[in-house]
Amino acid sequence: MFRQAIASSSRALRSAPRIAQPLRQQFQPAAAVYSPSAFQPLAARWYSDAKEGEAGKAADAKDEVAAAGDEVAQLKKDLEAKDAEAREWKDKCLRTVADFRNLQDRTQRDVKTARDFAIQKFAKDLVDSVDNLDRALTTVPAEKLNVEKNESNQDLLNLHEGLKMTETILIQTLAKHGLERVDPTGEKFNPNEHEATFMTPQPDKENNIVFFTQQKGFKLNGRVLRAAKVGVVKNA
Numbered sequence: 001m002f003r004q005a006i007a008s009s010s011r012a013l014r015s016a017p018r019i020a021q022p023l024r025q026q027f028q029p030a031a032a033v034y035s036p037s038a039f040q041p042l043a044a045r046w047y048s049d050a051k052e053g054e055a056g057k058a059a060d061a062k063d064e065v066a067a068a069g070d071e072v073a074q075l076k077k078d079l080e081a082k083d084a085e086a087r088e089w090k091d092k093c094l095r096t097v098a099d100f101r102n103l104q105d106r107t108q109r110d111v112k113t114a115r116d117f118a119i120q121k122f123a124k125d126l127v128d129s130v131d132n133l134d135r136a137l138t139t140v141p142a143e144k145l146n147v148e149k150n151e152s153n154q155d156l157l158n159l160h161e162g163l164k165m166t167e168t169i170l171i172q173t174l175a176k177h178g179l180e181r182v183d184p185t186g187e188k189f190n191p192n193e194h195e196a197t198f199m200t201p202q203p204d205k206e207n208n209i210v211f212f213t214q215q216k217g218f219k220l221n222g223r224v225l226r227a228a229k230v231g232v233v234k235n236a
Contacts (some may be wrong), residue, residue, distance in 0.1 A: 116178060116221040123179050124224055129217050130174075130181065133167050134216070178221035184210045185227050193217060195227040199234035209233045 050070055140160050149157055171181060184194055187210040205211055211228040217228030 006175065054232050072190070074113065095108055117223070119177060119179075120220055120225065123174075123177075123220055126174070126179075127226060130167075130170065131215065132193055133170070137163055168217065174223070180219045182217040182228055184217065185213045186210065186232055188231070190233045193219075193227055194232075195229045196232045197229045197230045201235045202233040205233045205235075207233055207235050 060134075137160065140156065144153060144156065145160060145181050147153060174180075182193070189210055191198060194210060194217070202209075202211055207230070211233055213228060213230035214231065215229040218225040
Protein backbone atom coordinates (compact mmCIF):
# COMPACT_ATOMS: atom_id res chain seq x y z
CA MET A 1 0.00 0.00 0.00
CA PHE A 2 2.69 2.41 0.93
CA ARG A 3 4.72 1.49 -2.08
CA GLN A 4 1.74 2.15 -4.41
CA ALA A 5 1.16 5.62 -2.88
CA ILE A 6 4.75 6.64 -3.46
CA ALA A 7 4.62 5.45 -7.07
CA SER A 8 1.45 7.41 -7.79
CA SER A 9 2.92 10.55 -6.32
CA SER A 10 6.06 10.27 -8.34
CA ARG A 11 4.07 9.88 -11.53
CA ALA A 12 2.11 12.98 -10.65
CA LEU A 13 5.31 14.96 -10.16
CA ARG A 14 6.66 13.84 -13.55
CA SER A 15 3.47 14.87 -15.34
CA ALA A 16 3.32 18.34 -13.76
CA PRO A 17 5.93 20.06 -16.05
CA ARG A 18 4.10 18.80 -19.14
CA ILE A 19 0.85 20.41 -17.90
CA ALA A 20 2.48 23.69 -16.95
CA GLN A 21 4.24 24.07 -20.32
CA PRO A 22 1.03 24.51 -22.29
CA LEU A 23 -0.21 26.92 -19.67
CA ARG A 24 3.05 28.89 -19.95
CA GLN A 25 2.76 28.98 -23.69
CA GLN A 26 -0.89 30.05 -23.39
CA PHE A 27 -0.05 32.97 -21.13
CA GLN A 28 3.09 34.06 -23.03
CA PRO A 29 2.86 37.83 -24.01
CA ALA A 30 2.33 38.47 -27.70
CA ALA A 31 5.02 40.18 -29.70
CA ALA A 32 4.60 43.87 -30.31
CA VAL A 33 3.39 44.69 -33.84
CA TYR A 34 4.75 47.94 -35.36
CA SER A 35 2.14 50.24 -36.96
CA PRO A 36 3.02 53.72 -38.32
CA SER A 37 -0.45 55.03 -37.57
CA ALA A 38 -0.03 54.10 -33.92
CA PHE A 39 2.72 56.64 -33.51
CA GLN A 40 0.88 59.58 -35.25
CA PRO A 41 0.08 62.39 -32.83
CA LEU A 42 -3.55 62.34 -31.80
CA ALA A 43 -3.62 66.10 -31.20
CA ALA A 44 -2.76 66.87 -34.84
CA ARG A 45 -5.66 64.78 -36.15
CA TRP A 46 -8.07 66.36 -33.67
CA TYR A 47 -6.96 69.87 -34.71
CA SER A 48 -7.55 69.10 -38.40
CA ASP A 49 -11.06 67.84 -37.74
CA ALA A 50 -11.88 70.92 -35.65
CA LYS A 51 -10.59 73.25 -38.36
CA GLU A 52 -12.66 71.53 -41.01
CA GLY A 53 -15.70 71.73 -38.74
CA GLU A 54 -15.18 75.46 -38.18
CA ALA A 55 -14.76 76.02 -41.93
CA GLY A 56 -18.02 74.15 -42.57
CA LYS A 57 -19.81 76.15 -39.93
CA ALA A 58 -18.45 79.39 -41.41
CA ALA A 59 -19.64 78.35 -44.86
CA ASP A 60 -23.06 77.46 -43.47
CA ALA A 61 -23.19 80.80 -41.66
CA LYS A 62 -22.33 82.64 -44.90
CA ASP A 63 -25.05 80.77 -46.73
CA GLU A 64 -27.54 81.62 -43.99
CA VAL A 65 -26.50 85.30 -44.06
CA ALA A 66 -26.80 85.36 -47.85
CA ALA A 67 -30.22 83.69 -47.69
CA ALA A 68 -31.32 86.11 -44.97
CA GLY A 69 -30.05 89.05 -47.05
CA ASP A 70 -31.98 87.86 -50.09
CA GLU A 71 -35.10 87.43 -47.97
CA VAL A 72 -34.72 90.92 -46.49
CA ALA A 73 -34.19 92.39 -49.97
CA GLN A 74 -37.32 90.64 -51.21
CA LEU A 75 -39.27 91.87 -48.19
CA LYS A 76 -38.08 95.43 -48.80
CA LYS A 77 -39.08 95.16 -52.45
CA ASP A 78 -42.51 93.83 -51.50
CA LEU A 79 -42.88 96.59 -48.87
CA GLU A 80 -42.00 99.29 -51.39
CA ALA A 81 -44.52 97.84 -53.83
CA LYS A 82 -47.20 97.83 -51.13
CA ASP A 83 -46.32 101.38 -50.12
CA ALA A 84 -46.62 102.53 -53.73
CA GLU A 85 -49.96 100.75 -54.05
CA ALA A 86 -51.18 102.28 -50.77
CA ARG A 87 -50.17 105.77 -51.93
CA GLU A 88 -51.95 105.22 -55.23
CA TRP A 89 -55.15 104.11 -53.51
CA LYS A 90 -54.89 106.97 -51.03
CA ASP A 91 -54.59 109.45 -53.90
CA LYS A 92 -57.59 107.86 -55.62
CA CYS A 93 -59.62 108.04 -52.40
CA LEU A 94 -58.70 111.67 -51.83
CA ARG A 95 -59.61 112.55 -55.41
CA THR A 96 -62.91 110.70 -55.07
CA VAL A 97 -63.72 112.51 -51.81
CA ALA A 98 -62.78 115.86 -53.38
CA ASP A 99 -64.95 115.15 -56.43
CA PHE A 100 -67.84 114.13 -54.20
CA ARG A 101 -67.52 117.29 -52.10
CA ASN A 102 -67.35 119.42 -55.24
CA LEU A 103 -70.46 117.67 -56.48
CA GLN A 104 -72.20 118.37 -53.17
CA ASP A 105 -71.22 122.05 -53.28
CA ARG A 106 -72.27 122.37 -56.91
CA THR A 107 -75.57 120.65 -56.20
CA GLN A 108 -76.23 122.94 -53.24
CA ARG A 109 -75.46 125.99 -55.37
CA ASP A 110 -77.74 124.75 -58.12
CA VAL A 111 -80.54 124.08 -55.64
CA LYS A 112 -80.08 127.51 -54.05
CA THR A 113 -80.00 129.18 -57.47
CA ALA A 114 -83.12 127.33 -58.57
CA ARG A 115 -84.88 128.33 -55.35
CA ASP A 116 -83.75 131.96 -55.46
CA PHE A 117 -84.61 132.50 -59.11
CA ALA A 118 -87.63 130.26 -59.42
CA ILE A 119 -89.85 133.37 -59.68
CA GLN A 120 -87.58 135.13 -62.18
CA LYS A 121 -90.01 134.81 -65.09
CA PHE A 122 -92.93 135.83 -62.89
CA ALA A 123 -90.95 138.79 -61.54
CA LYS A 124 -90.11 140.01 -65.05
CA ASP A 125 -93.79 140.07 -65.91
CA LEU A 126 -94.65 141.76 -62.62
CA VAL A 127 -92.21 144.67 -62.84
CA ASP A 128 -94.20 146.17 -65.71
CA SER A 129 -97.23 146.44 -63.45
CA VAL A 130 -95.07 148.07 -60.78
CA ASP A 131 -93.83 150.56 -63.37
CA ASN A 132 -97.37 151.42 -64.37
CA LEU A 133 -98.29 152.01 -60.75
CA ASP A 134 -95.26 154.27 -60.34
CA ARG A 135 -96.16 156.21 -63.48
CA ALA A 136 -99.72 156.73 -62.19
CA LEU A 137 -98.31 158.29 -59.02
CA THR A 138 -95.93 160.60 -60.89
CA THR A 139 -98.68 161.95 -63.15
CA VAL A 140 -100.16 163.96 -60.30
CA PRO A 141 -98.37 167.32 -60.05
CA ALA A 142 -96.61 167.99 -56.75
CA GLU A 143 -98.32 171.38 -56.27
CA LYS A 144 -101.71 169.68 -56.19
CA LEU A 145 -100.55 167.34 -53.46
CA ASN A 146 -99.22 170.07 -51.18
CA VAL A 147 -102.54 171.88 -50.76
CA GLU A 148 -105.08 171.32 -48.03
CA LYS A 149 -107.89 168.90 -48.64
CA ASN A 150 -111.16 170.38 -49.75
CA GLU A 151 -114.14 169.25 -51.73
CA SER A 152 -112.53 169.96 -55.06
CA ASN A 153 -109.31 167.94 -54.55
CA GLN A 154 -110.34 165.45 -51.85
CA ASP A 155 -111.00 162.62 -54.32
CA LEU A 156 -107.67 163.16 -56.08
CA LEU A 157 -105.73 163.22 -52.82
CA ASN A 158 -107.50 160.11 -51.56
CA LEU A 159 -106.78 158.28 -54.83
CA HIS A 160 -103.14 159.28 -54.75
CA GLU A 161 -102.82 158.24 -51.13
CA GLY A 162 -104.44 154.87 -51.86
CA LEU A 163 -102.12 154.24 -54.82
CA LYS A 164 -99.13 155.22 -52.73
CA MET A 165 -100.11 152.79 -49.99
CA THR A 166 -100.70 150.04 -52.56
CA GLU A 167 -97.28 150.64 -54.09
CA THR A 168 -95.59 150.58 -50.68
CA ILE A 169 -97.22 147.30 -49.67
CA LEU A 170 -96.43 145.77 -53.08
CA ILE A 171 -92.76 146.78 -52.90
CA GLN A 172 -92.49 145.38 -49.37
CA THR A 173 -94.06 142.10 -50.44
CA LEU A 174 -91.73 141.82 -53.43
CA ALA A 175 -88.74 142.54 -51.18
CA LYS A 176 -89.67 139.55 -48.99
CA HIS A 177 -89.19 137.33 -52.04
CA GLY A 178 -85.88 138.94 -53.07
CA LEU A 179 -87.22 141.40 -55.66
CA GLU A 180 -85.80 144.86 -55.09
CA ARG A 181 -86.43 148.10 -56.99
CA VAL A 182 -83.37 150.23 -57.71
CA ASP A 183 -83.30 154.00 -58.26
CA PRO A 184 -79.67 154.93 -59.09
CA THR A 185 -80.14 158.71 -59.18
CA GLY A 186 -77.04 160.40 -57.79
CA GLU A 187 -74.92 157.24 -58.00
CA LYS A 188 -71.90 156.59 -60.21
CA PHE A 189 -72.74 154.98 -63.51
CA ASN A 190 -72.31 151.19 -63.43
CA PRO A 191 -72.57 149.49 -66.81
CA ASN A 192 -73.42 146.18 -65.12
CA GLU A 193 -76.55 147.62 -63.52
CA HIS A 194 -77.40 150.72 -65.54
CA GLU A 195 -78.31 151.37 -69.14
CA ALA A 196 -77.36 154.84 -70.33
CA THR A 197 -80.04 156.12 -72.66
CA PHE A 198 -78.44 159.55 -73.11
CA MET A 199 -75.50 161.64 -71.89
CA THR A 200 -75.37 165.38 -71.35
CA PRO A 201 -72.93 167.83 -69.79
CA GLN A 202 -73.71 169.06 -66.27
CA PRO A 203 -71.11 171.60 -65.10
CA ASP A 204 -72.23 171.38 -61.50
CA LYS A 205 -71.93 167.53 -61.42
CA GLU A 206 -69.09 165.04 -61.83
CA ASN A 207 -68.58 162.89 -64.87
CA ASN A 208 -70.36 159.51 -65.03
CA ILE A 209 -72.91 160.49 -62.42
CA VAL A 210 -76.51 159.41 -62.95
CA PHE A 211 -78.57 162.60 -62.78
CA PHE A 212 -81.86 161.28 -64.20
CA THR A 213 -83.66 157.94 -63.97
CA GLN A 214 -85.91 157.27 -66.90
CA GLN A 215 -86.94 153.78 -65.76
CA LYS A 216 -86.08 152.20 -62.43
CA GLY A 217 -84.21 148.91 -62.34
CA PHE A 218 -84.91 145.70 -60.45
CA LYS A 219 -82.72 143.09 -58.77
CA LEU A 220 -83.70 139.56 -57.83
CA ASN A 221 -81.63 138.22 -54.93
CA GLY A 222 -78.71 140.43 -55.87
CA ARG A 223 -78.84 139.61 -59.58
CA VAL A 224 -79.83 142.29 -62.05
CA LEU A 225 -83.27 141.44 -63.33
CA ARG A 226 -83.65 144.61 -65.34
CA ALA A 227 -81.10 147.39 -65.78
CA ALA A 228 -82.19 150.91 -64.92
CA LYS A 229 -82.43 153.28 -67.84
CA VAL A 230 -80.64 156.47 -66.86
CA GLY A 231 -79.17 159.73 -68.07
CA VAL A 232 -75.45 160.20 -67.33
CA VAL A 233 -73.32 163.34 -66.93
CA LYS A 234 -70.70 163.65 -69.63
CA ASN A 235 -68.59 166.79 -69.33
CA ALA A 236 -66.17 167.31 -72.21
